[in-house]
Amino acid sequence: MLPSDMHFIERGWLSSNSLLLSGPDDTVLVDSGYHTHAEQTLALLHHALRGRSLNRLINTHLHSDHCGGNAAVQASWPTVHTSIPPGCAEAVRHWDEEALTYKPTGQSCPRFSFDDVLQPGTQLLAGGRTWDIHAAPGHDPDSVLLFQPDTGVLLSADALWENGFGVVFPEIYGEPGFDDVGHTLDLIERLQPTTIVPGHGRVFADVSGALVRARERLKVFTEQPLKHASHAAKVLIKFHLMAIQGCPIESLLDWTQASGYLTTLHRVHFHAQPLREWAGSLMEALIRSGVLARQDDWVVNV
Numbered sequence: 592m593l594p595s596d597m598h599f600i601e602r603g604w605l606s607s608n609s610l611l612l613s614g615p616d617d618t619v620l621v622d623s624g625y626h627t628h629a630e631q632t633l634a635l636l637h638h639a640l641r642g643r644s645l646n647r648l649i650n651t652h653l654h655s656d657h658c659g660g661n662a663a664v665q666a667s668w669p670t671v672h673t674s675i676p677p678g679c680a681e682a683v684r685h686w687d688e689e690a691l692t693y694k695p696t697g698q699s700c701p702r703f704s705f706d707d708v709l710q711p712g713t714q715l716l717a718g719g720r721t722w723d724i725h726a727a728p729g730h731d732p733d734s735v736l737l738f739q740p741d742t743g744v745l746l747s748a749d750a751l752w753e754n755g756f757g758v759v760f761p762e763i764y765g766e767p768g769f770d771d772v773g774h775t776l777d778l779i780e781r782l783q784p785t786t787i788v789p790g791h792g793r794v795f796a797d798v799s800g801a802l803v804r805a806r807e808r809l810k811v812f813t814e815q816p817l818k819h820a821s822h823a824a825k826v827l828i829k830f831h832l833m834a835i836q837g838c839p840i841e842s843l844l845d846w847t848q849a850s851g852y853l854t855t856l857h858r859v860h861f862h863a864q865p866l867r868e869w870a871g872s873l874m875e876a877l878i879r880s881g882v883l884a885r886q887d888d889w890v891v892n893v
């Protein structure tokens with residue numbers, strides 16, 4: 592489905608997908624996964640590069656599962672040129688873990704640096720091809736999409752998956768985000784991509800089917816924001832368990848009380864119930880749906 596100069600790397604959901612672009616004159620990595628997978632990221636990259644050096648590293652957005660491997664990549668290829676979306680530049684320069692979401696999500700991301708920004712409305716020469724950079728707010732206000740018109744390949748990040756899209760982060764901290772999700776879906780439709788490399792999940796070609804499913808999901812969230820709030824809280828808990836694999840239930844409940852986004856979601860939407868009780872009910876729901884499991888007084892990832 593992808594041209595042979597585009598090497599796709601997919602690993603579960605903790606790490607975002609990565610794409611290695613190999614042109615005659617340069618090699619470019621898009622997104623680097625979560626930091627706990629950094630060693631595997633480097634091994635997969637060395638294998639795919641077949642002796643070539645990595646020239647450039649770019650990120651669609653700076654959630655920890657998309658740029659957690661940046662520091663390891665920069666240490667491995669010290670001359671790599673790193674480009675990030677412009678909205679995050681100041682936060683990365685000062686390593687503001689609040690603005691970069693690592694603190695309020697309770698996630699971690701080793702510090703990295705950048706050389707320039709991916710300005711929406713401009714083009715990027717990468718892997719011997721020209722890519723159009725588009726702003727793609729919604730899931731993340733600063734995310735960008737990369738579209739390659741000759742091949743019809745779109746890197747959609749977490750704006751569009753085969754089944755849905757990523758949690759709408761602005762809605763977590765009380766800013767509107769659903770309209771932006773809709774506008775970004777409209778943009779994707781206008782671009783008429785033939786192949787989508789999503790931020791998570793397999794590469795797919797049924798773009799119109801994915802757009803229908805995403806719009807249905809967006810409609811549910813827009814009409815019932817509580818559903819999105821509850822979904823977002825479960826995603827944060829599941830992500831934490833994917834990262835640590837398992838912990839005593841009491842430790843998980845302690846962690847939820849220290850997570851800024853979970854306490855915000857609770858304060859805004861679910862304050863009728865005590866925080867710890869609410870978090871416990873989310874965990875139980877995740878266990879019932881089979882994405883977490885209980886082992887004695889521990890909760891573990893499935």
Ligand SMILES: [Zn+2]
Pocket residue numbers: 652654657730731749757
């Ligand atoms: Zn994301």
